[in-house]
Amino acid sequence: MKTRSVYRAVRTPGGLSLRLDLRALIVVVLLLAAACAAGVALIGTGDAKIPAADVLRTLAGNGTTYQDFIVNELRLPRVLVGLLVGASLGLGGALFQAVSRNPLGSPDVLGLSQGSTAGALVVIVLMSGSATQVTLGALAGGLVTGLSIYLLAWRQGVHGYRFVLVGIGVSAVMTAVNGYLLTKADLVDAARAVVWMTGSLNGRDWDQVWPLLALCAVLVPLVLAGAGGLRMMEMGDDVANALGVRVQRTRLVLMVSAVLLTAAATAAAGPVSFVALTAPQLARRLTRSPGPNLLPSLCMGATLLVAADWVSQRAFGADQLPVGVVTGVLGGGYLLWLLVTERRAGRI
Amino acid sequence: MSAVPESDSKRSTVNRLSAENVTLAYDQRVIAEQLSVEIPDNSFTVIVGPNACGKSTLLRALSRMLKPSGGRVLLDGQVIQSMPARKVARTLGLLPQSSLAPDGITVAALVGRGRYPHQGLLRQWSAEDERVVQESMRQTGVAELADRYVDELSGGQRQRVWIAMALAQQTPLLLLDEPTTYLDIQHQIDVLDLCAELHETQGRTLVAVLHDLNHAARYATHLVALRGGEVIAEGAPNDIVTAELVEQVFGLRCQVIDDPETGTPLVVPASRKARAERITAAS
Numbered sequence: 001m002k003t004r005s006v007y008r009a010v011r012t013p014g015g016l017s018l019r020l021d022l023r024a025l026i027v028v029v030l031l032l033a034a035a036c037a038a039g040v041a042l043i044g045t046g047d048a049k050i051p052a053a054d055v056l057r058t059l060a061g062n063g064t065t066y067q068d069f070i071v072n073e074l075r076l077p078r079v080l081v082g083l084l085v086g087a088s089l090g091l092g093g094a095l096f097q098a099v100s101r102n103p104l105g106s107p108d109v110l111g112l113s114q115g116s117t118a119g120a121l122v123v124i125v126l127m128s129g130s131a132t133q134v135t136l137g138a139l140a141g142g143l144v145t146g147l148s149i150y151l152l153a154w155r156q157g158v159h160g161y162r163f164v165l166v167g168i169g170v171s172a173v174m175t176a177v178n179g180y181l182l183t184k185a186d187l188v189d190a191a192r193a194v195v196w197m198t199g200s201l202n203g204r205d206w207d208q209v210w211p212l213l214a215l216c217a218v219l220v221p222l223v224l225a226g227a228g229g230l231r232m233m234e235m236g237d238d239v240a241n242a243l244g245v246r247v248q249r250t251r252l253v254l255m256v257s258a259v260l261l262t263a264a265a266t267a268a269a270g271p272v273s274f275v276a277l278t279a280p281q282l283a284r285r286l287t288r289s290p291g292p293n294l295l296p297s298l299c300m301g302a303t304l305l306v307a308a309d310w311v312s313q314r315a316f317g318a319d320q321l322p323v324g325v326v327t328g329v330l331g332g333g334y335l336l337w338l339l340v341t342e343r344r345a346g347r348i
Numbered sequence: 349m350s351a352v353p354e355s356d357s358k359r360s361t362v363n364r365l366s367a368e369n370v371t372l373a374y375d376q377r378v379i380a381e382q383l384s385v386e387i388p389d390n391s392f393t394v395i396v397g398p399n400a401c402g403k404s405t406l407l408r409a410l411s412r413m414l415k416p417s418g419g420r421v422l423l424d425g426q427v428i429q430s431m432p433a434r435k436v437a438r439t440l441g442l443l444p445q446s447s448l449a450p451d452g453i454t455v456a457a458l459v460g461r462g463r464y465p466h467q468g469l470l471r472q473w474s475a476e477d478e479r480v481v482q483e484s485m486r487q488t489g490v491a492e493l494a495d496r497y498v499d500e501l502s503g504g505q506r507q508r509v510w511i512a513m514a515l516a517q518q519t520p521l522l523l524l525d526e527p528t529t530y531l532d533i534q535h536q537i538d539v540l541d542l543c544a545e546l547h548e549t550q551g552r553t554l555v556a557v558l559h560d561l562n563h564a565a566r567y568a569t570h571l572v573a574l575r576g577g578e579v580i581a582e583g584a585p586n587d588i589v590t591a592e593l594v595e596q597v598f599g600l601r602c603q604v605i606d607d608p609e610t611g612t613p614l615v616v617p618a619s620r621k622a623r624a625e626r627i628t629a630a631s
């Protein structure tokens with residue numbers, strides 16, 4: 001398990017220096033390659049199967065009209081939404097876990113997904129709203145939940161179990177609200193709500209891609225810029241403060257970004273469970289490097305989600321099994337394993 | 349120093365770090381009011397006092413971890429809160445009481461984190477960083493542990509590693525909050541020797557909170573005795589540590605004798621019997 005990460009410093013005569021963690025770099029490159037491969041495979045999967053070579057040719061703009069329609073209009077947006085949702089969840093999860101210093105401090109456990117669900121259900125059940133309104137409702141639900149956790153758990157910073165316990169409480173309340181809303185729904189709305197609640201990429205088109213892409217384009221650089229401070233905060237607030245990190249401000253910016261990323265991802269694909277929990281942990285085990293591992297977690301999230309979608313389509317046929325079911329089964333197993341090992345290590 | 353009129357010398361000197369009439373409070377609980385303390389440059393200042401006298405709180409205020417609700421802490425003539433965080437971090441280091449070593453971090457990597465305030469986007473790991481980290485590990489005697497994991501080390505070794513990290517920050521001022529807590533006696537002395545060495549050979553100004561009055565008297569060049577958020581006495585241990593002072597600050601009857609090893613004051617608590625007699629006599 002414990003193999004050292006290898007740092008390499010690159011220096012120029014002008015006094016510039018970069019520090020690279022070779023192992024993390026390799027992990028990031030491999031994960032990106034895996035995500036792209038899974039994406040290509042996913043585009044080729046479905047009622048009309050398209051070989052990978054043709055998919056690549058079509059993406060480059062050299063396919064037949066028929067292929068072009070299927071690949072670029074129908075399936076590419078779905079894969080892109082998958083990649084972006086996975087990346088947002090992976091990054092959001094890594095941020096939450098790093099700030100709470102607890103692998104359980106991830107959005108799934110904290111009730112953010114349930115909050116988004118409540119927002120979406122309000123729109124579906126009480127307002128019979130359009131798809132766009134559902135998305136906005138989910139976004140609002142996630143943000144409100146994030147804010148309430150912040151208000152309830154924040155006392156001179158967020159600390160470990162306090163944060164997790166408050167989150168679990170909020171999660172339980174939201175689950176109850178969701179149950180109530182479902183009982184109020186008529187059959188059609190209820191069916192729509194349940195599909196949304198499982199987390200699915202079915203029927204995602206370019207309208208979902210652009211807002212998510214824009215949000216990621218703003219937040220990912222912002223968050224990565226704060227990674228240095230977050231790394232110092234691993235050693236406790238006092239040490240980070242002493243090293244010149246503005247701890248409260250850094251934490252606020254990062255938490256708001258994490259809530260936005262998670263809420264937007266959930267709004268786009270429904271509450272795809274456990275990606276935010278598992279991606280950072282798996283990434284960390286691959287890089288074997290201390291620190292928040294933000295970029296590897298982001299890549300891991302994207303890979304996991306698209307791979308899970310490919311598995312569900314491949315095993316159960318096109319659009320039969322929502323991706324959230326696959327991530328739920330895999331991630332739930334992982335959560336159990338995590339609880340057992342944490343318990344054994346005496347941390348629970 | 350000599351140019352300053354005698355009567356003003358205590359307040360108007362140009363010491364780099366001082367607290368002026370600060371009120372220190374956590375939420376509504378006031379720990380100290382109108383407290384003024386000056387840290388003499390190039391001193392090894394030790395703050396002592398009974399539990400809950402505000403010594404750690406004072407150190408937190410001096411290191412800008414706690415914002416005074418009144419008064420101000422000055423660093424190089426500026427209010428410390430108004431200075432850029434990184435600039436402060438290049439001037440003043442702090443070894444807090446509680447720090448967490450991240451899982452799976454090596455000694456060299458942890459010490460390297462002390463370079464954070466000197467780094468930037470385009471200056472991530474300079475040759476200077478590398479040199480300072482090696483130097484800091486050598487000074488604290490952890491160079492041979494460089495590739496070991498911090499969580500595998502003993503308490504004494506770990507404390508040295510944290511001190512090395514604070515040294516790598518290369519600050520002229522270094523604050524230590526109870527650096528000897530949880531260590532057994534030889535490691536306590538070990539850490540204090542290291543502090544004395546850093547103070548003597550590098551001219552760094554050290555400020556430490558210590559529990560043990562005898563350690564404080566032996567190692568400090570300047571002692572600050574606090575009780576109930578007030579400075580009861582300050583000065584060189586030889587000048588201020590007397591049986592009266594110890595009784596006044598700690599409420600403990602004792603004898604103060606010369607430390608046979610160093611000639612510094614050594615506090616020997618009065619026997620239980622002697623203290624009991626005194627209580628009877630008083631009543």
